[in-house]
Amino acid sequence: xxxxxxxxxxxxxxxxxxxxxxxxxxxxxxxxxxxxxxxxxxxxxxxxxxxxxxxxxxxxxxxxxxxxxxxxxxxxxxxxxxxxxxxxxxxxxxxxxxxxxxxxxxxxxxxxxxxxxxxxxxxxxxxxxxxxxxxxxxxxxxxxxxxxxxxxxxxxxxxxxxxxxxxxxxxxxxxxxxxxxxxxxxxxxxxxxxxxxxxxxxxxxxx
Amino acid sequence: xxxxxxxxxxxxxxxxxxxxxxxxxxxxxxxxxxxxxxxxxxxxxxxxxxxxxxxxxxxxxxxxxxxxxxxxxxxxxxxxxxxxxxxxxxxxxxxxxxxxxxxxxxxxxxxxxxxxxxxxxxxxxxxxxxxxxxxxxxxxxxxxxxxxxxxxxxxxxxxxxxxxxxxxxxxxxxxxxxxxxxxxxxxxxxxxxxxxxxxxxxxxxxx
Amino acid sequence: xxxxxxxxxxxxxxxxxxxxxxxxxxxxxxxxxxxxxxxxxxxxxxxxxxxxxxxxxxxxxxxxxxxxxxxxxxxxxxxxxxxxxxxxxxxxxxxxxxxxxxxxxxxxxxxxxxxxxxxxxxxxxxxxxxxxxxxxxxxxxxxxxxxxxxxxxxxxxxxxxxxxxxxxxxxxxxxxxxxxxxxxxxxxxxxxxxxxxxxxxxxxxxx
Amino acid sequence: xxxxxxxxxxxxxxxxxxxxxxxxxxxxxxxxxxxxxxxxxxxxxxxxxxxxxxxxxxxxxxxxxxxxxxxxxxxxxxxxxxxxxxxxxxxxxxxxxxxxxxxxxxxxxxxxxxxxxxxxxxxxxxxxxxxxxxxxxxxxxxxxxxxxxxxxxxxxxxxxxxxxxxxxxxxxxxxxxxxxxxxxxxxxxxxxxxxxxxxxxxxxxxx
DNA sequence: TATGAATGAGGCTTCATTCAT
DNA sequence: GATGAATGAAGCCTCATTCAT
Numbered sequence: 001x002x003x004x005x006x007x008x009x010x011x012x013x014x015x016x017x018x019x020x021x022x023x024x025x026x027x028x029x030x031x032x033x034x035x036x037x038x039x040x041x042x043x044x045x046x047x048x049x050x051x052x053x054x055x056x057x058x059x060x061x062x063x064x065x066x067x068x069x070x071x072x073x074x075x076x077x078x079x080x081x082x083x084x085x086x087x088x089x090x091x092x093x094x095x096x097x098x099x100x101x102x103x104x105x106x107x108x109x110x111x112x113x114x115x116x117x118x119x120x121x122x123x124x125x126x127x128x129x130x131x132x133x134x135x136x137x138x139x140x141x142x143x144x145x146x147x148x149x150x151x152x153x154x155x156x157x158x159x160x161x162x163x164x165x166x167x168x169x170x171x172x173x174x175x176x177x178x179x180x181x182x183x184x185x186x187x188x189x190x191x192x193x194x195x196x197x198x199x200x201x202x203x204x205x206x207x
Numbered sequence: 208x209x210x211x212x213x214x215x216x217x218x219x220x221x222x223x224x225x226x227x228x229x230x231x232x233x234x235x236x237x238x239x240x241x242x243x244x245x246x247x248x249x250x251x252x253x254x255x256x257x258x259x260x261x262x263x264x265x266x267x268x269x270x271x272x273x274x275x276x277x278x279x280x281x282x283x284x285x286x287x288x289x290x291x292x293x294x295x296x297x298x299x300x301x302x303x304x305x306x307x308x309x310x311x312x313x314x315x316x317x318x319x320x321x322x323x324x325x326x327x328x329x330x331x332x333x334x335x336x337x338x339x340x341x342x343x344x345x346x347x348x349x350x351x352x353x354x355x356x357x358x359x360x361x362x363x364x365x366x367x368x369x370x371x372x373x374x375x376x377x378x379x380x381x382x383x384x385x386x387x388x389x390x391x392x393x394x395x396x397x398x399x400x401x402x403x404x405x406x407x408x409x410x411x412x413x414x
Numbered sequence: 415x416x417x418x419x420x421x422x423x424x425x426x427x428x429x430x431x432x433x434x435x436x437x438x439x440x441x442x443x444x445x446x447x448x449x450x451x452x453x454x455x456x457x458x459x460x461x462x463x464x465x466x467x468x469x470x471x472x473x474x475x476x477x478x479x480x481x482x483x484x485x486x487x488x489x490x491x492x493x494x495x496x497x498x499x500x501x502x503x504x505x506x507x508x509x510x511x512x513x514x515x516x517x518x519x520x521x522x523x524x525x526x527x528x529x530x531x532x533x534x535x536x537x538x539x540x541x542x543x544x545x546x547x548x549x550x551x552x553x554x555x556x557x558x559x560x561x562x563x564x565x566x567x568x569x570x571x572x573x574x575x576x577x578x579x580x581x582x583x584x585x586x587x588x589x590x591x592x593x594x595x596x597x598x599x600x601x602x603x604x605x606x607x608x609x610x611x612x613x614x615x616x617x618x619x620x621x
Numbered sequence: 622x623x624x625x626x627x628x629x630x631x632x633x634x635x636x637x638x639x640x641x642x643x644x645x646x647x648x649x650x651x652x653x654x655x656x657x658x659x660x661x662x663x664x665x666x667x668x669x670x671x672x673x674x675x676x677x678x679x680x681x682x683x684x685x686x687x688x689x690x691x692x693x694x695x696x697x698x699x700x701x702x703x704x705x706x707x708x709x710x711x712x713x714x715x716x717x718x719x720x721x722x723x724x725x726x727x728x729x730x731x732x733x734x735x736x737x738x739x740x741x742x743x744x745x746x747x748x749x750x751x752x753x754x755x756x757x758x759x760x761x762x763x764x765x766x767x768x769x770x771x772x773x774x775x776x777x778x779x780x781x782x783x784x785x786x787x788x789x790x791x792x793x794x795x796x797x798x799x800x801x802x803x804x805x806x807x808x809x810x811x812x813x814x815x816x817x818x819x820x821x822x823x824x825x826x827x828x
Numbered sequence: 829t830a831t832g833a834a835t836g837a838g839g840c841t842t843c844a845t846t847c848a849t
Numbered sequence: 850g851a852t853g854a855a856t857g858a859a860g861c862c863t864c865a866t867t868c869a870t
Contacts (some may be wrong), residue, residue, distance in 0.1 A: 022833085024834085039335075040335050042248075043335065045859080045861085046860080047859090047861085058864085059834055059835075061863080062834070062835095122333070159406070161403040162400065165384070165400055165404060168386070169383045169384055169387075169407055169408075171383070172382065172383050173377075176376045176378070176379050176380075177375075179375070180375050193372055200366075200411045200412065203366075203410050203412075203413075204380075204407045204408065204411030205407065231850085252843055252844080253844060264845085264854095265845095265847085265850095266851055269850070274844065438854085455663075456662075456663040456839095459838080460840065469855080470855065470857055471840090471841085471856085471858095472841095472843085473854075475841060476855070479841095481839095536747070540743070573821075573824075575820075576814065579798070579814055579817060582797040582800070583794040584794075585797070586796065586797050587790040587791075587793060587825075589793065590792070590793050591786070591789075591790055594786050594789050594790075607783065607786055610786060611786060613782075614780075614782065614825045615790075617827075618794075618825030620824075643829090666863075667865060667866085668863095668865085677832055678833095678865090679829095680830055680831075682866065686866095687865080688864095
């Protein structure tokens with residue numbers, strides 16, 4: 001209704017204002033991540049988040065207008081980070097198979113280093129607590145996957161089936177692999193699992 | 208005044224009376240199923256369930272001691288039904304591949320006829336709202352799958368990888384297929400999708 | 415969104431269901447009346463109302479969906495009662511002057527017997543806390559006043575000025591009289607004030 | 622660093638410094654006036670006032686220790702202004718009637734030019750949000766009215782009734798007139814209404 | 829003077845659950 | 850079996866006010 005007259009930002013603050021940085025804001029996000037994954041969205045009162053984060057209720061609602069906005073922010077961030085991590089080094093791979101395998105490895109490695117984030121994504125991937133717009137934004141980061149698949153089909157490396165179907169079967173399978181792999185401590189064993197899993201996926205889709 | 212006229216216990220339903228039958232009870236379960244899938248567990252107050260079911264709050268809590276017990280009952284029922292449906296006619300199939308394919312077709316057909324139940328399973332498969340015991344009981348109905356896989360590996364029909372990993376990649380992939388297929392109206396198109404999906408899965412696991 | 419399927423009311427309950435009678439409901443209304451007049455709308459937390467009424471928070475919100483609905487109900491009731499009281503015996507008066515005087519006397523007497531209600535009306539007559547619809551309903555009970563004035567003008571008993579203007583000057587003047595009169599204990603003195611006040615009003619409007 | 626350069630105290634504003642002058646302070650007062658009249662006291666958070674005034678929360682509380690002090694200041698100012706306006710040119714009128722009529726005209730004209738202030742006075746005239754002391758100070762500006770009435774009675778121009786009663790009936794009637802008149806755009810029509818209204822009032826009180 | 833992040837008490841409302849009828 | 854009024858803990862969020870910069 002009323003537009004905030006956005007005072008001209010001082011020179012010191014460059015214009016990437018979208019994501020203000022603030023120690024408290026970050027503490028809240030980190031704490032919320034942990035709590036949401038371990039207790040669920042409704043199982044985590046905002047009062048608990050602020051207490052655990054060491055700030056007051058007021059502070060939480062100063063940074064996030066609603067509880068939903070908090071989870072949305074978290075969701076967007078993590079999806080973006082995951083997507084970025086996923087495609088790391090993919091363009092250096094020559095074959096489609098190599099790309100797919102690299103992508104899987106990336107995901108597994110990220111999942112192991114970021115257990116909480118992985119669980120968060122698993123839990124809220126289809127959750128109604130996350131706004132549609134956040135879901136869409138989150139999804140958008142993975143569009144490159146669709147392209148990769150289409151290219152693979154065109155080149156004859158991937159079986160010619162509906163890319164959407166392929167995506168909706170491959171993604172949860174990969175997800176399952178990451179979860180299984182990330183639960184294994186021993187690096188050698190884990191490597192074995194990951195390779196088996198990637199075989200599974202690649203066999204499923206290869207032409 | 209006369210208490211418990213010792214109801215004639217039919218042979219099929221011995222008196223472990225876990226599942227009392229009553230019109231109101233059923234109405235509550237049916238209503239809850241729809242509401243839970245469309246609004247989520249916390250988004251569905253018990254008062255709404257009872258109102259929509261046309262009974263009083265008291266009645267709901269007469270049949271189910273807590274809200275959790277209601278969702279547990281629902282979960283157990285549906286998992287059991289899904290498992291029963293899944294293995295229908297499997298023993299008549301000769302090869303492992305045929306069995307796997309039959310199983311997939313069963314699931315898809317059931318998913319189409321029982322959209323609400325499918326969504327319910329998707330939503331609450333990993334949900335903390337469902338008690339651990341219900342989750343375990345639900346899972347137990349699918350043990351036969353593990354056996355099927357192990358047999359397949361022993362026979363050399365299925366690739367020799369950790370059955371648990373295989374299960375945790377195959378199950379969500381199948382799930383994805385059912386969801387995708389059940390969203391397609393045209394039977395011919397759907398059949399195509401299903402076959403492609405089953406190819407995907409079988410290629411993934413075959414030796 | 416969803417219409418309550420209004421079960422067929424049992425024979426014992428005649429169909430004037432609009433205003434359910436319930437000891438608790440009445441206690442809440444009475445308590446709220448007192449508190450609102452002495453502390454204002456925002457100065458009176460719902461928790462205080464329920465505490466003073468001797469019921470739980472839940473009970474208050476069982477009978478009134480929101481705090482606003484509570485004040486609305488109160489407002490409608492009191493306006494209706496006041497209007498009913500105001501026109502008591504007016505049709506028995508022959509002249510317009512007699513009618514106006516009778517009406518004034520009625521108001522004063524009612525105001526003295528119902529001090530809290532009088533203050534409530536004074537305070538919330540133009541208040542934004544009361545919904546527009548309640549304001550309109552409340553006003554509607556006083557339409558007969560407009561008719562009375564118009565009749566008076568037609569008959570030549572009242573000066574020919576815009577009835578709306580007349581109403582908006584007479585009403586608050588009468589209101590002022592009631593308040594002033596109701597603060598006087600001694601009946602004789604009070605009677606004097608009332609007569610002076612009515613003279614004031616009648617002289618103002620008479621042709 | 623140099624503190625209080627001992628501002629040159631103009632003769633008109635001796636240093637009782639009750640009313641500091643500052644652009645920001647004035648902006649806050651103006652904004653608050655508008656917001657309070659359109660949204661009420663409790664409906665207007667201090668944060669909204671400061672935002673709309675284009676200053677920070679801190680600044681608002683620098684000039685006004687509390688929210689109540691803000692409304693008090695506003696109330697005192699407006700009452701004083703209204704009273705000053707009301708008696709403009711009254712001493713030049715010879716008869717009591719002329720004085721009363723002049724006073725009414727003054728009020729109406731001021732009310733039209735200062736709609737927000739008029740509404741503010743209407744709304745907070747009996748409000749508990751305004752401190753008693755502010756109410757008393759505000760009232761004191763209108764004492765001259767009491768004197769005018771008493772004089773009128775002594776001279777036989779005004780009917781001999783309790784001046785307090787008269788005041789409490791006349792004031793709201795006049796108030797009603799101002800509101801009604803100020804809602805009319807057309808100057809000629811308005812003039813008509815004002816004259817009718819003043820007739821109403823004068824007839825009410827004349828001997 | 830001016831800023832705006834930080835505070836925390838307190839307000840309104842929801843909802844699972846009980847129990848007398 | 851069935852009803853629905855009653856309960857009260859707990860949740861989300863607002864907002865006046867402070868204070869370090």
